[in-house]
Amino acid sequence: MPCCYDGLTARLVAQSGFNATFMTGFGVSGANGYPDTQLVSFNEMVLAASKVAEGLSSAALEREQPVAIPCIADGDTGYGNAINVKRTVFGYARTGMAGMMIEDQVAPKRCGHVAGKAVIPFDEAVQRVKAACDARDEYEALFGKGTGPLILARTDSLVTDGFEDAIKRCIAFREAGCDMTFLEAPQTIEQMKDYCERVTGPKLANMLEYGNTPILPPYELQQMGYTIAAYPLTLLSASIKTMQESLKLIQEGKPTLDKILTFAETKEIVGFTKYAKEEDRYKC
Numbered sequence: 001m002p003c004c005y006d007g008l009t010a011r012l013v014a015q016s017g018f019n020a021t022f023m024t025g026f027g028v029s030g031a032n033g034y035p036d037t038q039l040v041s042f043n044e045m046v047l048a049a050s051k052v053a054e055g056l057s058s059a060a061l062e063r064e065q066p067v068a069i070p071c072i073a074d075g076d077t078g079y080g081n082a083i084n085v086k087r088t089v090f091g092y093a094r095t096g097m098a099g100m101m102i103e104d105q106v107a108p109k110r111c112g113h114v115a116g117k118a119v120i121p122f123d124e125a126v127q128r129v130k131a132a133c134d135a136r137d138e139y140e141a142l143f144g145k146g147t148g149p150l151i152l153a154r155t156d157s158l159v160t161d162g163f164e165d166a167i168k169r170c171i172a173f174r175e176a177g178c179d180m181t182f183l184e185a186p187q188t189i190e191q192m193k194d195y196c197e198r199v200t201g202p203k204l205a206n207m208l209e210y211g212n213t214p215i216l217p218p219y220e221l222q223q224m225g226y227t228i229a230a231y232p233l234t235l236l237s238a239s240i241k242t243m244q245e246s247l248k249l250i251q252e253g254k255p256t257l258d259k260i261l262t263f264a265e266t267k268e269i270v271g272f273t274k275y276a277k278e279e280d281r282y283k284c
Contacts, residue, residue, distance in 0.1 A: 003232045004071070005031050006048065008270065010055030014069050015062075015269070020228070023052050023097070025074035026111055027236045035079060038108035042079040046091045047074050053096035062274045070098030071151055075132070077107040082131035089135035089149060099150030101182065102132045102171065104157065112156050112184040113211040119157045122165070126172045129153045133177035141275070152204060153178035156185070163191055170199045180227065185212045191218075196225030204228045209237070 001020050005027025013021045026036035027099040027210045028048045034040060040048075052071055060068040078085030085102060092100045103109065104125035106118040119125065132151045137273075140148030153173035158166035170181040180202040183195045192214070196203060205226040207215050218229045246259045260266075267273070 001230045002230050002235055003027060003230055004052055004055075005236060007055035008060075009235050010052040010071070011059045011271070014059035018069065020069055020098075021052075021056070021071045022101075022174065022230050022232070023049055023071055023073045024232045024236075025076055026233060028074070029272040030236055036111040036114075038076055038110070042088060042091070045074070045076070046076065046095060049095040051090055057096070058271060058274070062271065068096075071096075072099035072101060073097040075100040075102045076247065077105055077109050078102055078128060078132070079107075082127055085128055085131040086138075089132050089151075090139055093139050093147070093149045095160075097149055097153055099179070101152040101154055102129055103154040103182075103184075104128065109156075111207070112154075113208055113213075117156050117160055119155070119160050122169065122172070125155070125157075125169055126176050129173045129178050130176040137177075150179045150282050151177070152180045152182055154182040154184055156271050158183060158185060158187075158191075161273035163194075167195065167198055170195070174199065174201050182206065186214075187212055189214050189216070192226075193224055202227035204230055207231050208233060 002013050002018060003022040003024040004013050009027070010021060015192070025040070025045070028045060029036045029040050032040055032044070053068070054057055056068040056071060057162070058233045075088050075092065078088050089100055089184055104119045106120055109268070112115060120128070129151070136148040136151050140146070155166050155169040155173070157169055166183055170183055173181055181199055182204040183199075184206060186192045186195060192205070203226050205221045205228070206213060208213060208228050221229050242259055246256050249259065261269070
């Protein structure tokens with residue numbers, strides 16, 4: 001599951017034929033010129049989710065698919081107390097997000113693979129997840145069966161409080177009602193296997209290249225017990241690298257043709273072909 005962070009990357013994921021995506025907070029922060037340290041606000045994240053949802057729906061229409069692929073949105077710490085968490089779930093659900101991740105870091109949180117993390121106490125973490133699950137159920141009660149977003153509960157306590165505490169939290173998150181768990185930054189294959197064996201339900205593996213977790217192929221992760229393999233920064237990192245290389249070529253007065261698409265290809269990807277068809281459809 002490649003992760004997106006704006007309308008264009010959402011379109012690219014859908015156009016490539018993937019059946020789900022994740023809106024990464026690191027990517028949204030980076031695209032706004034910030035590190036992933038919760039400098040981006042709740043309203044900015046909801047706006048980003050709206051752009052992602054629009055990108056996914058436009059891609060679905062162009063591909064003549066009956067529905068857009070689902071997206072799980074990064075809810076960070078919920079932007080406040082348990083009541084804020086519930087508002088965050090509702091805010092993302094209204095944009096069309098199919099799920100939301102909630103985590104147990106202290107706010108302001110940061111990327112799970114960098115130094116300086118801290119987590120909230122165990123009981124408070126469970127209540128944070130419970131609030132998200134309650135909001136999911138309340139949203140579904142208001143708008144109909146199946147409309148409540150999936151709740152992905154993440155713990156970062158492995159680094160701060162140890163592996164056993166992280167397992168304990170994941171088990172408690174499941175008991176609180178979350179749909180899927182996410183043990184962030186396991187450092188060995190043995191820890192990954194142990195997590196899958198001891199925690200029930202669907203699980204997400206975070207495949208961050210050059211991060212702290214071993215990178216394994218999807219079929220190995222599936223055999224281990226993982227449900228989804230997320231690639232959080234691949235698109236952002238690849239685009240940064242290509243832009244840096246292109247800027248260097250421009251600076252040196254050299255051609256950039258090997259780094260870019262043709263103009264026709266670029267127009268197709270951003271939607272000009274579909275726009276022209278729609279324009280003709282409504283001409284008088």
